[in-house]
Amino acid sequence: MFTAHTAETAPPESHAAIRAVAGPSGSVPDAVRRLAESPELLNGFLAMSASFEGCTLDPVAREVVIMTVAARNDCHICVAMHTGKLRALGAPTGLITALREQQSLPDSDLEAIRNFTLRVLATAGGVDDATLEAFLAHGYTRRNALEVVFGIGTYTMSTLANRLVRAT
Template identity: 60%
Template sequence: MTITASPSHSTSPDPTAFPAHTVDSAPAAARPALRATGDRLGYLPSAVARMATSPQTLDGFLKLSGIFESTTLPQLDREVLILTIATRNDCHVCVAMHTAKLTAMGADPGLIEALRAQQPLTDSRLEALRAFTLEVLATAGAVTEPGLQAFLAQGYTGRNALEVVLGIGTYTLSTFANRLTGAPVDEQLMAFAPQ
């Protein structure tokens, strides 16, 4: 599947506006987060390095991401939601990163390919999550009653529905920031990058 930037997306932002910060060059308030991210991953992702231009944006994303990881949605479900948002928002960095994460988790390659191609999933529960996520996005939260009931019929709860909103907010922030800053896919993730 080929993911291409929409015509309004600038792939070459002014590099002085969004530099790829190092721990030393970043604003002081962003340095602890950059150091911790680099230590945890073994490298500093370019998306994080560029987001550090605004320490508050970086801090907000990292905190929200941690909170989303603590929800009652299972890890596979969270990754399905994230990759759904990443492909919808055309964020090549998030597509690569979360394809890599799903692959490391041992997720079904067919599931990953369907998510990357923005196609329905064969797993009815995960498809209900994907469809609900897309409806929440399309309606700005004004989901139809049938849309909500289809989600709940797969064993999800009202709590899960609100956790979907949290995931959407978290990964809308990162996908928009990555597109705005023109963050490239890191070498470590190149094998998972959209073609």
């Protein structure tokens, strides 16, 4: 139902994003090709994702947020892509498996961010003080709490859009 666009067939406002994602290899993920139907969504997601990558959470903690959202939203392409990213970061297999299976994580600090992410989702951001304090007790900051919200927003958009367009 949704076209897997190329830089030539996508709306003109998506051309630059497709070319940037392709880079020297010329390979464009199916999700990007399909999301190109909406330049606003594609360009918005890419900008938000780049901004999230620059936040103060460490790379594995960011991936915990992303994988928690992706697994919860049953976005198979997102889970597969971010499994690869976690492997590239050297994350332990047990951590990756637990995230994919929506199970408790073996690392207590990463489990704290996973739990906080789930509570933010479950309460639409209305977490109680005890939940926030439990998150902060693991060395995270109030800034990190807001970064989790940012990651949830970014990757909720991505997972829902990827499912809608049937990205593979």
